[in-house]
Amino acid sequence: xxxxxxxxxxxxxxxxxxxxxxxxxxxxxxxxxxxxxxxxxxxxxxxxxxxxxxxxxxxxxxxxxxxxxxxxxxxxxxxxxxxxxxxxxxxxxxxxxxxxxxxxxxxxxxxxxxxxxxxxxxxxxxxxxxxxxxxxxxxxxxxxxxxxxxxxxxxxxxxxxxxxxxxxxxxxxxxxxxxxxxxxxxxxxxxxxxxxxxxxxxxxxxxxxxxxxxxxxxxxxxxxxxxxxxxxxxxxxxxxxxxxxxxxxxxxxxxxxxxxxxxxxxxxxxxxxxxxxxxxxxxxxxxxxxxxxxxx
Amino acid sequence: xxxxxxxxxxxxxxxxxxxxxxxxxxxxxxxxxxxxxxxxxxxxxxxxxxxxxxxxxxxxxxxxxxxxxxxxxxxxxxxxxxxxxxxxxxxxxxxxxxxxxxxxxxxxxxxxxxxxxxxxxxxxxxxxxxxxxxxxxxxxxxxxxxxxxxxxxxxxxxxxxxxxxxxxxxxxxxxxxxxxxxxxxxxxxxxxxxxxxxxxxxxxxxxxxxxxxxxxxxxxxxxxxxxxxxxxxxxxxxxxxxxxxxxxxxxxxxxxxxxxxxxxxxxxxxxxxxxxxxxxxxxxxxxxxxxxxxxxxxxxxxxxxxxxxxxxxxxxxxxxxxxxxxxxxxxxxx
Numbered sequence: 001x002x003x004x005x006x007x008x009x010x011x012x013x014x015x016x017x018x019x020x021x022x023x024x025x026x027x028x029x030x031x032x033x034x035x036x037x038x039x040x041x042x043x044x045x046x047x048x049x050x051x052x053x054x055x056x057x058x059x060x061x062x063x064x065x066x067x068x069x070x071x072x073x074x075x076x077x078x079x080x081x082x083x084x085x086x087x088x089x090x091x092x093x094x095x096x097x098x099x100x101x102x103x104x105x106x107x108x109x110x111x112x113x114x115x116x117x118x119x120x121x122x123x124x125x126x127x128x129x130x131x132x133x134x135x136x137x138x139x140x141x142x143x144x145x146x147x148x149x150x151x152x153x154x155x156x157x158x159x160x161x162x163x164x165x166x167x168x169x170x171x172x173x174x175x176x177x178x179x180x181x182x183x184x185x186x187x188x189x190x191x192x193x194x195x196x197x198x199x200x201x202x203x204x205x206x207x208x209x210x211x212x213x214x215x216x217x218x219x220x221x222x223x224x225x226x227x228x229x230x231x232x233x234x235x236x237x238x239x240x241x242x243x244x245x246x247x248x249x250x251x252x253x254x255x256x257x258x259x260x261x262x263x264x265x266x267x268x269x270x271x272x273x274x275x276x277x278x279x280x281x282x283x284x285x286x287x288x289x290x291x292x293x294x295x296x
Numbered sequence: 297x298x299x300x301x302x303x304x305x306x307x308x309x310x311x312x313x314x315x316x317x318x319x320x321x322x323x324x325x326x327x328x329x330x331x332x333x334x335x336x337x338x339x340x341x342x343x344x345x346x347x348x349x350x351x352x353x354x355x356x357x358x359x360x361x362x363x364x365x366x367x368x369x370x371x372x373x374x375x376x377x378x379x380x381x382x383x384x385x386x387x388x389x390x391x392x393x394x395x396x397x398x399x400x401x402x403x404x405x406x407x408x409x410x411x412x413x414x415x416x417x418x419x420x421x422x423x424x425x426x427x428x429x430x431x432x433x434x435x436x437x438x439x440x441x442x443x444x445x446x447x448x449x450x451x452x453x454x455x456x457x458x459x460x461x462x463x464x465x466x467x468x469x470x471x472x473x474x475x476x477x478x479x480x481x482x483x484x485x486x487x488x489x490x491x492x493x494x495x496x497x498x499x500x501x502x503x504x505x506x507x508x509x510x511x512x513x514x515x516x517x518x519x520x521x522x523x524x525x526x527x528x529x530x531x532x533x534x535x536x537x538x539x540x541x542x543x544x545x546x547x548x549x550x551x552x553x554x555x556x557x558x559x560x561x562x563x564x565x566x567x568x569x570x571x572x573x574x575x576x577x578x579x580x581x582x583x584x585x586x587x588x589x590x591x592x593x594x595x596x597x598x599x600x601x602x603x604x605x606x607x608x609x610x611x612x613x614x615x616x617x618x619x620x621x622x623x624x625x626x627x628x629x630x
Contacts, residue, residue, distance in 0.1 A: 131310050131311065131314060132314065134307075134310075134311045134314075135311050135314035135315050135318065138311050138312075138315055138606040138609060138610055139315070139602055139605065139606050139609070140564035140565055140567055140568040140605060140606075140609045141564070141565045141567075141568030141569065142568050142569075142571065142572070143567075143568040143571060143586070143602060143605055146571065146586065146590065147322070147598065147602050150590045150595075150598055151322055151326065223437070223438060224437075227438075227440045230440055231440060231441070231442065231572055234440075234442050234572065234575075235571070235572070235575065235587050235590075236587075236591055237590070248440075251442060251443065251446070258446060258449060258450050258453075258454050258461075259454050262450045262454070265443065265446045265447065265450065266447075269439075269440070269443035269446070269447065272439075272440055272443060273435070273438050273439050273440075273443065276437075276438035276439070276440075277434060277435065277438040280434060280437060280438055281434070
């Protein structure tokens with residue numbers, strides 16, 4: 001009897017294959033999100049296959065060939081050292097995207113650990129950790145990352161750590177907030193009354209339900225992280241190795257060539273903007289896909 | 297109201313205490329030998345290291361050093377630069393007005409354009425107008441300050457020659473720095489020099505104000521749409537009020553609340569954004585000072601400036617919270 005009832009319902013009800021599958025389907029129907037994914041995919045492709053696509057190496061060129069405008073041989077022109085700008089933008093995607101994304105992962109790991117401990121433990125531990133977060137939040141924006149890089153010194157790992165630390169308070173607060181709201185939810189009370197350990201309740205019941213805002217926030221943070229990493233590079237706090245192509249560092253001395261070589265600003269700048277647009281569109285799309293109630 | 301302000305002030309104290317501990321350790325734990333070596337950098341000779349250690353009390357126990365540090369801070373002594381020997385507090389007073397001018401310019405641009413754009417988009421949700429506004433705000437949050445700054449400088453400075461692209465004033469003008477606010481000094485100097493000061497301010501303000509512009513547009517749009525769906529707005533329309541009156545008295549009064557909070561939060565972000573903007577436009581403010589101090593390894597200045605920035609940021613947030621409680625009675629009585 002039960003099977004026949006199921007058969008009659010099936011044609012009218014849409015088959016649900018779980019949260020993630022449904023969310024993925026909604027994401028694929030969201031046109032801006034697809035545009036965003038495409039933007040990211042282009043740069044990931046360019047970064048991975050840079051040695052195959054780039055007509056030159058990132059540090060191959062003659063000084064005599066310096067500051068040439070875009071031409072057939074150099075479609076984005078050449079920089080002060082005579083390096084091919086197009087090749088450097090491609091190789092730059094490797095550094096700028098990886099450093100930006102890993103910085104967010106660092107921030108996510110640090111932030112969620114603090115947030116989970118604070119939201120899970122509550123009381124004095126929560127109070128103390130939130131004051132620490134307040135201290136980090138008191139230093140506005142990129143200034144915290146600048147201070148940390150000044151302290152840690154040059155290098156890619158240092159930039160990832162600096163940007164990661166400066167982003168961790170957002171993730172910590174977000175997760176803590178969700179956890180505090182979930183503590184009084186029916187299924188958590190049910191699990192607690194069945195004698196589940198606090199750690200098990202936190203990891204099995206609360207964290208999975210607090211995950212979606214974190215995913216959305218992390219995607220949007222990837223956009224700002226790419227901009228911030230480029231900003232550090234622009235200020236001379238980048239990887240510190242002139243042989244490494246990095247979008248922000250490529251812009252550092254551009255002001256001197258604003259008149260003669262504006263393309264040196266345009267191309268790396270466009271690369272930063274397009275990848276940031278990509279992550280922003282994807283983040284907005286994920287928000288709508290993961291929380292259908294927000295549908296415009 | 298007074299109790300609310302006092303409570304918010306008390307919350308700021310542990311934050312500043314924590315930050316002062318971190319910044320104190322920042323200088324003591326710098327990589328590359330002891331604090332004296334870090335402060336002196338390449339100039340470190342055994343005699344100088346010994347001299348600095350003695351004058352700064354670096355050989356005393358850490359807690360004594362910390363108490364001395366905080367004691368000096370409370371007397372307004374933020375130390376002196378090891379590059380030019382000038383007091384941080386004195387240089388700050390000269391450079392801060394330039395940063396304030398830039399921040400206000402950016403806020404005027406962002407609020408003045410962002411809120412009308414947000415209201416416009418909210419009045420026609422999902423129309424082509426809304427679409428254009430959404431795209432503008434998307435690019436606004438995706439374009440780095442320095443990329444936008446150089447692009448503006450190229451278009452309006454290099455190509456069109458409409459606007460100056462660096463500094464606060466034409467150095468050829470005979471203007472005495474009295475207040476160090478370029479616009480006020482220019483007004484005091486007369487001869488319509490103020491036009492030059494305002495012209496210098498336009499491009500940096502747009503570059504710095506574009507991210508807040510995008511944020512204000514988004515939040516205004518979302519807030520207006522949300523309030524427009526409230527029952528009391530429907531009631532107001534049902535009893536036959538004019539569109540204008542419903543917008544001004546019923547929607548905007550309430551839609552302002554989240555917008556003011558975000559304006560406060562973005563003011564702090566503007567101060568940090570000034571670091572990049574001032575570097576692009578050779579703006580002689582606190583932001584470009586932070587950058588040059590880091591490049592010169594002038595750590596005492598970096599340490600003090602981060603603390604000053606944080607104090608300003610906390611103060612702005614406090615003012616915003618108080619303003620919010622003033623605007624929204626529901627907060628006051630809870």
